Amino acid sequence: MSVTVFIQGRNGVTRWQPSKRWLLLPIILMATGTGIYQYSTERFANQQAKVDENKQLRQQQKQQVVELKTATETQLASLVTHVAKLQAKITRLEALGQQVAQNNLLDDQFDFSTEVGIGGLSEIGNGVELSQLIDEMNKLASRIDNNNVQLSLLETVASNLHIDEERYISGRPIDKGWLSSPYGLRNDPFSGRRTMHKGIDFAGKEGADVTATAAGVVTWSGRMLGYGELVEIDHGNGLRTRYGHNKSLSVNVGDVVAKGDKIASMGSTGRSTGPHVHYEVLRGKQQIDPQKYVYRKAS
Incomplete structure (x- = not known):
């Protein structure tokens, strides 16, 4: 098939017969346009x-930022609350320390009165920077350390004020009972011979409490030849007390006991004829008559 095109011009009609390539051109253009469009x-x-x-x-990132901000504000509010609680506790600690210092007439040497006033925002956590909060916590830690040092010193001073009273040996090592054998020469209950009795015996009910006659440190708690179950307490200044023939012991070596503390239960262990406490007072390594300590008034 062929196509003939007649073109009217000034010089007449011109005949043009395109080739097959020209006939394919529109198809190619249409296909190309369709491809470009797709x-x-x-x-x-x-x-x-x-x-x-x-x-x-x-x-999503915006939502994560919002959630992170909310979580941070919640944590910050929690930290602020925690700091407020610490401040309140420190205030009570300072008040207690000041009271103890006043009771012991030492308030002029220990100052617990600084920075006790606490204020805050009406809405917890609002307007608080993390750096500011950390700074506040560091200040609290410093105040706690300072107060602990002062209270330790105050405790030491207060203890020293009363240590002489606690170490003052007086009274009997039992609440109920009677003096069954005094200090000095006596007939030995086993051999019948005249021998030196280097302590005082207090008879009573088996299992009754045996108490310290003064404060001190336990230097012996266990069995000793002749004494049975024995407790020995060092009161300082070269003075010691011994409590023998116990049924059981309530303290260990190294324990610190106060005047009147239970240290043992009355028994009849060792060289004994019945339930009693053999009570001795030693100055240095020598037993002395404990009677003057037993019957003197407490300081």
Whole structure:
């Protein structure tokens, strides 16, 4: 098939018969345009999908930032509350220390009165910077350390004020009972011979409490030849007391006991004829008559 084209010009009609290539040109142009259109459409769709994806990602990130901010504010509010509680506890600690110092007439040497006034915002956590909060916590830690040092010194001083009273040996090592054998020469209950009795015996009910006659440190708690179950307490200044023939012991070597503390239960262990406490007072390594300590008034 052939196509003939007649073109009217000034010089007349011109005849032009295109070849088959010219006939294929419109088809090629149409196919090319269709391909370009499809490519552009796909590219636009891909770009739109990426835009939508980025938009969704930004929305997620924005939500995460909001959640992180909320969590941070909650934690900060919790820290502020914790600091407020610490401040309140320190205030009570300072008040207690000041009271103890006044009771012992030492308030002029120990100052617990600084920075006791505490204030705060009406809404907990609002307007508080983390650096500010950390600084406040560091100040609290410093105040706690300072107060602990002062209270330790105060405790030592207060203890020293009363240590002489506690170490003052007086009274009997039992609440109920009677003096069954005094200090000095006596007939030995086993051999009948005249021997030196280097302590005082207090008879009573088996299992009754045996108490310290003064404060001190336990230097012996266990069995000793002749004494049975024995407790020995060092009261300082070269003075010691011994409590023998016990049924059981309530203290260990190294324990610090106060005047009147239970140290044992009355028994009849060792060289004994019945339930009693053999009570001795030693100055240095020598037993002395404990009677003057037993019957003197407590300081």
